[in-house]
Amino acid sequence: MATEKIYEAWQRKGISRRDFLKAGAIITAALGLSASEVDKVMALLQERHRVPVIWLEFQDCAGCTESIARSQNPTLSSLVLNTLTIEYHETLMAAAGFQAEDNRRRIMQDYRGEYVLVVEGSVPTADDGVYCTIGGHSAEDLLKETAEGAAAIIAVGNCAAYGGIPKAKPNPTGAKGIDEILTDKTVVNIPGCPAIPEAMSNTITHFVVFGELPELDEIGRPLAYYRNTVHDRCLKRPFYEAGKFAESFDDEGYRAGWCLFKLGCKGPTTYNACASLKWNEGTSFPIQAGHPCIGCSQPNFWDQGGFYTAQSAPLMEPSLPMALIAAGVGAAAGAGVTVANRMGKKKDAEPASQEEEKASE
Amino acid sequence: MTTLEMLDFARGEFFYGALLFFIGGMSYRLVQVLGLGWRSDRTAPKKSQPLGVVVSFLRGILILPFIPWVRGTFQRQPIVYIAGGLFHLGLFVVIFFGTAHVMVWRDLLGSVSLGFAWPSLALPLVDLLAAVAIVAMLVLLMYRLTHPVMQKLTGPADMLNWLFVFLPMITGYLLTNQAFLRYEEMFLLHQMTVNIMLIWIPLGRISHFIFYFFSRSIHGSEYAKRGAQV
């Protein structure tokens, strides 16, 4: 069943031509295209059909939903959620229980091969998936069933992308990111804790407008938002280069806005657009607000050493007793070999001068 | 295995194993050296032995590097002498005063140092000394490869000694300056080469950085005993 065209939906809602043009400009800018490409986007918006979105939630905190719903760019998020797409969203929709399940099945049937599946939250695989079930079905079954007829699959947030917090050691539920389960499909990952709203809405928009997925990096993230590290674009970078580091959260360097590397900043290895797009309509981002980056868009960020431990520090180090044991074993071996050598030498009755030679080496 | 997973391994299990091997290996070597022993000499010491040790260290660390012309090595091979000195200086400063390394020490010594930590030196200064040390290493390598006597003295182990120090140096320098590879890729190379170096040290001659202090102590004390110094 084909959906109505985007422009038709606009007209049906009584939105003026002028607003349609405005929306086209917003979308063009959001997708990072140049102003000269507005015409192309407008043409596509007139031609293309609305795309149904099924938004599933598994082991999550709904933070990514909060992030996109409370995005300070309401024009864009409402565009995405209301005008460009038709949605099935477990948190936002009015339907509940079996009615909601029926909705999902209906969309899956009617729009097979056309809908976009967005997943938030990780999938538990331990103990037959009992740790997260909806309507009596395990998250894994629901995911596989819904992914089957999807035109595109997008994992939002670190949990859906890489397992996130539920996967933190010792990972009691056997949590996995969805691309570990949907191994034969392309999954677009928009990691973050939560994900940046624009990265989510723009990626969905990109698919709706162009009918194809954006260019991805090797762990499935759209390059448009994950090409650079936070450190690459950080406003404290000049302090880093100059070697000016805050030593504690209340020293003078901290108050002067110096680099947070020594306080545990994971910016150098974290690929995300926080430092350039920022949050709350470009107001600020964690480092600007004085907190080191915790690396929330990277796989296993929860197990990358302490949030306040500098990144150069090892992830595992021997305890003092362990180090003493190693030293003891080495010393015992050294003593054993020395004694054995001496006994051997005595037997051979070697001239003393040799030993002397060795000692002076 | 992705780069990030390998990096986790290099910073985790591999580093753990390499450090334990280093500690065990060094203590093995130390006991062996002590086990060599020296002949007992019952003559009364001519001068104070503890003082002899102090003088020996002062000469070794404070006088010889700064007044090099007292040494034959300097007179005969000034370039080698200066390159060697700058290399050791650079290495020392980078390892103990580079920001990233200070944080490693802070973490490693956390349980014994009771929070004591020393500050790092300004990055540009450390960076400069690192570059100087790297150039010095290259000069020393050229010398080793071209000098007829050194050619004869150089064996595979010497080349490995050079390589296992050079690799962490160059990867560390490139990591700090974010050149050629992505940060995490260079971080991985740096951590791997550091781990390999930790394993190599007890096996090769780089261990002199600890034995130097023993030989200085013993020589100082022996010289004083025989009245040759102080």
Ligand code: SF4
């Ligand atoms: S605060 Fe973090 S991201 Fe910013 S320059 Fe320092 S280390 Fe890099």
